[in-house]
Structure formats: C-alpha cells, structure tokens
Amino acid sequence: MGYIDVSGIRHTLSDGRVLLSDVSFRVGDGARAALVGENGAGKTTLLRIIAGDLVPEDGAVARTGGLGVMRQFIGSVRDDTTVQRFLVDLSPPAVRSAWDAVQAAELALMEADDEPTQMAYATALAHWGDVGGYDAEVTWDTVTVAALGVAYDGCKYRELSTLSGGEQKRLALEALLRGPDEVLLLDEPDNYLDVPGKRWLEERLLETRKTVLFVSHDRELLNRVADRVVTVEGGSAWVHGGGFPSYSEARSSRHERLAEVRRRWEEEHQRLVDLVRTMQQQAANSPDMANRYHAMQTRLAKFEAAGPPPEPPPPQQVAMRLRGGRTGVRAVTVEGLELTGLMKPFGAEIFYGDRVGVLGANGAGKSHFLRLLAGQHVAHTGEWRLGARVVPGLFAQTHAHPEWLDRTPVDLLWHGEPGRPGVDRGRAMAALRRYGLADSGDQLFRTLSGGQQARFQVLMLELSGATLLLLDEPTDNLDVLSAESLEEALAAFDGTVLAVTHDRWFARSFDRFLVFGADGRVYESAEPVFDETRVVRAR
C-alpha cells in the first residue's frame, strides 16, 4: 500500500525564475499516474523533489510505502558502475547501507585480521541478513535472468556500460517491479526500449499493484497504462482523473474554463473600479456619499487582496509551418535497390502526397535509406530517382549534426546553406519564436535539450523549402504537445513524407508502410509492423 501526496510545492531556479508554484496533487494507492508537460516544464524537477533529491522552497511531500526511483539517465550509463552496484542502488535505503557496511568491513578485514575487525564484519553480515539482504540477492538473481538471461553471479561484476540502453532500462525495471518498494517513480522508463520492449513494459505496469508515477512521451504507452494524468504547465500542476484518451479534450476544457473564470474576475474588477471612481466624485459633492465611497473602497481592496484566479497557461509556443509544394506524381522511384550489406534488392514507388512510415528491425538500413534519398553518399547498387520538383529535406537523429554543435540557432539561420537562404536576426528570432526557441536563439546547439534540437531541425526543414520530408525518428525527443504540433504540421504539409519511427501513435498517421525485415527483405504493408527483431550480424 503506498501513496504520494504533494502539497503546495514551490521551486525557484538559480536564475530566479519560479519553475513550480503551489503544486499539489495526490497519487492514490495502486494508481498509475502519468506526469506530462512540455520539455522544460519541470517534470524531472518535480520527480526529484518527490524522491527527496531536492528540497522544495515551500510545500511538502508525504508518502507511505518504500520508494523506488528510476532516473532518466538509466539507459545511457557510460561509467564503470557494475551490475551489482546498480542493483544495490535501486534497493531500499536499509539494504543499500547494509551492503555498504559489508563492503567496508571486508576492506577493513584485508588490512587487519584482528578480533575487533572480525567482529565488525560478523555484525555487518548479521545486519545484512536482518535487513533482507539475502532475499534481495535472490531477487537480483531473478532480475538478471529475466533481463539479461544470465544468473546474478555470472554478471554482477559486469560493467553497466557494456549493456545496451534497452538492457539497462530493462534491468532497472525488473528490479523495481520485483522489488519491495510500493511506490515507483519512473522517469522516461520507455526510452531506449524497442516496440516489443515497450509492450512488455505496458503489460508489467498494467499488472503491477504498486503505485506508479511515470514520465513518458510515448502516447501509446500513456494511452494503455495511465489511469490518470498529472500535467505540469504554467508553473503549476493539475490532474485529469480519466485516462489519456480523454486527456486532450479535458485539457482544452480546463483552459477554456480558466479563461472564462479569469475573464469574469477581470470584468468584476473593472466594475468595482468604476464604482469607486463614480462614488469618489459623488462623495466630493455630497458628504452623505462619503461612507458609501469608503465602503466601496474597502470592498475593492478585499477583492484585489484575494487575487485573481490563475490564468490559463499560454498557448503552446510551437507553430510549425511546413509548406512544401506540388511535385511530379512519382516522388520517389526505387528499382532493385540494395544498400550494400544491409538488405536484399527491393523496389518501390512513392507518390506525391504519400505518407510513408518506414518501420522495421534496428540495423536493417532504414536511416541509411533516408540518407541516400537525401543525396548523401551511401554505398548501394540498383536505381533510385526523385520526381520533378522534389526537394528532399532530412531530419536526422540529433547526434548526426556534429557541425552544428558549437553554433547557435541564430547563427545557423543567419548563414544559410545551399538551398536555404540566410535570414537576418529579426526574421530568425521570429521563426525561432514560432518554435518556442526564442529564449535559446543565442545558446550553443549542443546545450539545447533533445526536444529543442528536434524542433530546431523541423524549423530548418521549413526554411529549406523541402517538398519531400525524410524524417528519422522525429518524435523521439519531443514532448507530447510538440509531437502533436508536428503531426498537425505534417498533415498540412503539401508534399510527400517518409518517416522512420518506432512511435506507434505517430505511425498511425501514415497511410503506407515500408518494412525493413530482420532477414534483409524489404516489403510493403498496409498496417504498421513492429515485431521485426534486431538484425544479427557477425561481430
């Protein structure tokens, strides 16, 4: 049994900006609550406050049941942490401290073999048993077998950095879901998981009786798992008691309601101000009116002291305008194409206006295929050609732009590149504002968040005048609201779209699918296919 009760939390950033103010909500026993909000809205900060990593400026967090935390960085651990240390760190505090005491006693025993040191070691071992350390080791064995297919003793000294991002996530999830903690905080648990991994996660979250608060941008996972949605926006938080399917409507209604209440408050405020002014004039002419004037002044002061109701959060700052343009009917023609060593020869015709999802196994050549169509050098045999007036624009995964890392968005827009004229600072800032990037215009690209980098890439596509969009995992780093904005922009785009994606929700907006199979076969499907396993190559 466990719950989380967040009450009146306030947090100010080091630059003085109030990130969270009067945040209150409750996640009851056994609930599976999703925490959503724009990139940078304060979701991770809020999770850190609930986990006790950060002390809020004001407010309190109450909870019952042990707390298990899966942090965002899991999946990208590159230091020398071992599997054993990782599992210890995911354990309850009592197990962690007992383990540390045993380690310290063992080290001391190497230095001195006297009676006090031996007794200290014996005490540490007895304490390890008392806090359930041995039971934890049995659980870890189950966890490593389930996540890695290896017994705990066979992998406990293995460095976490030798595991893939998906394996690291899976290990942490198995440990937390099988562990004793009754309340789990999961920060982007689905990152690095492939679609079968995400489906596994959904099933496990649906069957667990633990209380779960999780951050995710995966709308399919939100849709299946969340039984309530906590939204962080406008510096505060509110809870939608229903699931994700009705969330969008609930959010719009809430914003309308807030706007209406605010409008009424402002109307009433204006009415009181007008009355005070009128009575002030009347009181100047008639002493009888003085009392009524003072009473009205008091009423206005009380009304103002109570303060206005909260304003609806500003509408999302992302307005993508992908225009495109009419091209030849056959936008892309592929005949007997084989990317060297990656696939069997295949052919395809993609027509103007098509929305093609490129799906399939990791390592099957999907990204290389997009890069080839974008005009980059990719070793291949067979034919491919673009139709008349087809201008390709590539959205690559963010790490594919090393040349941008030490430049700012304004600088990149200013200088332009072949096919994209440069723009002056005013126009650059106006464009950045539409993408919610105005405050980041003079920041180095490398310091932007994943979501900001992704939005900037879409802006570059917009300015390039592309009529064929080649998108490689465009929603990977986008928050839910930005992803929806991108979908709207793509729906309005006058041209052809090919997108590599593992985002099941995003894939629904496509009407054809090109599937790159693990066996090297490339085939077309009317429905999205996510079951292709990773391509196995000799290493």
Added chain:
Amino acid sequence: MTHALARASDDDAAVDQAVLRLTAEFRTRLRPQVIGTVVRNSRRDLSGVPATALPELVERLARARLQSEDRSA
C-alpha cells in the same frame, strides 16, 4: 553471501571441524581443552551470523584468539 538458516547440527559441525583443525595447528603450544573452549566461545559470540558464513568466521575468530592466548602464555 548466500542465504541459509542456521541449524544446530550445522553449527556443531562447524565447531567440530574448527576444533579439529585448530587442535592440529596449536597442539604443541596449547591444551586441547583450551582450544575447544575458545572455539565454542567464538561460536557463541558469532550467533546471528548467517549459517553459510559461520564455519569460516568461527575458525578465523578462534584462530585470532588462540594466537593471542599463545602470545600471552
């Protein structure tokens, strides 16, 4: 650190084996009765230690105490 509950018979076996080995090691310097008493006292002082770790810890502690006894004799 593998788990097992301590059982009296296992404990006795741990004590008996430790007595045997330590008697062989110290018999020229200490009387067998002293060795037996030190081992049993060590076992008693280590009550609460997980059973699987017990034989090693009992023998190790008893050896340390016997060496100290030997030095002071």
